[in-house]
Amino acid sequence: MTKLFSIRRWMQLFGDFDQFLAGMRTTLIVALLGLLIALALGILFGVLSSVKIKILPWIARIYVEFFQNTPLVVQVFFYSFGLPFIGVRIPDLMVGILGVGLYHGAYIAEVVRSGIEAVPKGQVEAAESQGFGHIQVMGYIVLPQTLKITLPPLTNQAMNLVKNTSVLAMIAGMDIMYYAKSWAGNNGFFYQGYLSAGLLYFILCFPLTKLTAWLEQKAKQVPSQKKINNGMEADV
Amino acid sequence: MIKIENLNKYFGNLHVLKDIDLHVKSGEKLVIIGPSGSGKSTLIRCMNYLEEPSSGTVYVDNQELTRKNKTQMAKSTSAMVFQQFNLYPHMTVLKNLTLAPVKLQKIPADKAKEIAMEYLIRVGLADKAEEYPHTLSGGQQQRVAIARALTTRQKIILFDEPTSALDPEMVQEVLDVMIGLSKENITMVCVTHEMGFARQVADRVIFMDEGKIIETGTPEHFFKNPENERTKIFLSKILH
Numbered sequence: 001m002t003k004l005f006s007i008r009r010w011m012q013l014f015g016d017f018d019q020f021l022a023g024m025r026t027t028l029i030v031a032l033l034g035l036l037i038a039l040a041l042g043i044l045f046g047v048l049s050s051v052k053i054k055i056l057p058w059i060a061r062i063y064v065e066f067f068q069n070t071p072l073v074v075q076v077f078f079y080s081f082g083l084p085f086i087g088v089r090i091p092d093l094m095v096g097i098l099g100v101g102l103y104h105g106a107y108i109a110e111v112v113r114s115g116i117e118a119v120p121k122g123q124v125e126a127a128e129s130q131g132f133g134h135i136q137v138m139g140y141i142v143l144p145q146t147l148k149i150t151l152p153p154l155t156n157q158a159m160n161l162v163k164n165t166s167v168l169a170m171i172a173g174m175d176i177m178y179y180a181k182s183w184a185g186n187n188g189f190f191y192q193g194y195l196s197a198g199l200l201y202f203i204l205c206f207p208l209t210k211l212t213a214w215l216e217q218k219a220k221q222v223p224s225q226k227k228i229n230n231g232m233e234a235d236v
Numbered sequence: 237m238i239k240i241e242n243l244n245k246y247f248g249n250l251h252v253l254k255d256i257d258l259h260v261k262s263g264e265k266l267v268i269i270g271p272s273g274s275g276k277s278t279l280i281r282c283m284n285y286l287e288e289p290s291s292g293t294v295y296v297d298n299q300e301l302t303r304k305n306k307t308q309m310a311k312s313t314s315a316m317v318f319q320q321f322n323l324y325p326h327m328t329v330l331k332n333l334t335l336a337p338v339k340l341q342k343i344p345a346d347k348a349k350e351i352a353m354e355y356l357i358r359v360g361l362a363d364k365a366e367e368y369p370h371t372l373s374g375g376q377q378q379r380v381a382i383a384r385a386l387t388t389r390q391k392i393i394l395f396d397e398p399t400s401a402l403d404p405e406m407v408q409e410v411l412d413v414m415i416g417l418s419k420e421n422i423t424m425v426c427v428t429h430e431m432g433f434a435r436q437v438a439d440r441v442i443f444m445d446e447g448k449i450i451e452t453g454t455p456e457h458f459f460k461n462p463e464n465e466r467t468k469i470f471l472s473k474i475l476h
Contacts (some may be wrong), residue, residue: 125318126318126381128286128306129284129314130311130315130384131307131308131309131312132307132339140335144326145325148326
């Protein structure tokens with residue numbers, strides 16, 4: 001316990017804190033760009049899952065199953081150490097962005113798919129009976145409602161994505177965890193190093209957790225479609 | 237206006253429509269009755285291709301209805317009112333009514349709004365224009381749904397059990413709107429159990445059972461001397 005509370009060690013940490021901040025900067029860049037890729041892929045494959053042309057949901061299925069059922073570490077190692085064998089070299093930062101982007105894209109695709117399926121079939125039929133084509137039905141009727149339903153699980157995915165960027169440390173990706181590991185190793189100050197890393201991730205993730213909870217609360221306040229479907233008078 | 241020839245529909249192994257032939261004339265008010273599972277909803281849903289026929293042909297306005305032209309045909313010939321109303325919950329009542337005219341028929345927004353208000357006045361809900369559907373009662377929602385079907389000014393309106401999901405005290409307000417509508421030259425096909433309504437507006441009633449049209453006649457025929465045994469049993473259950 002004396003090691004944990006050693007003032008000398010903590011002073012050393014504060015002295016070297018710029019390293020941790022540099023790591024935080026990398027983590028933030030990877031998380032933000034990774035999230036953009038994940039959202040783009042997730043929406044694309046989520047929509048493809050619900051298309052009637054059989055081959056497209058199939059392609060989406062393969063993507064989702066492949067990336068959900070292999071560990072992120074294995075995927076990232078493959079980009080970093082596997083691809084150079086076939087002549088593809090990706091900078092470490094890009095490996096991180098692509099890694100979490102592709103991985104969480106698969107999860108977001110599932111969130112989007114279930115959000116689309118949660119919109120009652122009758123509304124799609126109503127729109128079709130008015131003469132709207134598939135893309136218009138998606139754009140005007142289904143997706144605007146999907147967005148509301150999927151916001152809480154999407155924020156949750158964003159938080160997991162932030163935490164998963166720590167996989168970068170294993171390929172020397174200059175992120176929070178990488179600097180924590182190297183600083184702790186060099187000085188032998190493991191308590192100080194990893195506690196600080198944990199705190200930095202917490203600072204990034206806690207607001208997202210709170211946002212998820214808030215969005216869930218808000219989603220509950222919207223009267224459910226079920227009431228309408230029963231033909232009962234719906235409460236406001 | 238609607239001509240159906242040799243229509244068959246299977247759901248897996250279930251044969252729901254068996255060799256249906258039916259001709260609905262322009263401006264005719266046709267009521268379809270029958271026990272649940274008789275195929276009446278499937279039949280009306282084949283008229284705008286919400287269900288794809290397994291075999292046979294459906295002609296609407298002298299054109300064969302196909303998978304390719306179903307969207308175009310829905311845009312230009314028919315509208316539908318559903319049992320569950322199926323209003324778009326994320327849009328106001330007014331937006332529900334103007335979406336198709338503006339986006340599909342390319343009517344200018346202010347003109348579409350004017351038309352929509354006209355129909356909302358007609359169904360007695362002009363004051364609800366800016367409300368969201370979930371704030372309305374079931375009967376009000378269905379009246380909005382009817383107004384929505386009217387704003388695109390189609391030749392045909394299909395009603396699939398429009399009052400079956402309503403609380404009893406709300407049925408009449410919806411029927412009144414439909415009765416008012418029947419005075420116009422619109423072709424109406426209506427799946428319903430409301431025989432009082434049928435008596436008032438129908439030119440012809442067909443009775444379906446087990447995927448077939450078993451009896452056809454005027455509403456009076458069904459009230460006074462139904463011939464088929466199954467028709468009699470069914471009517472004795474729904475007429476009080």
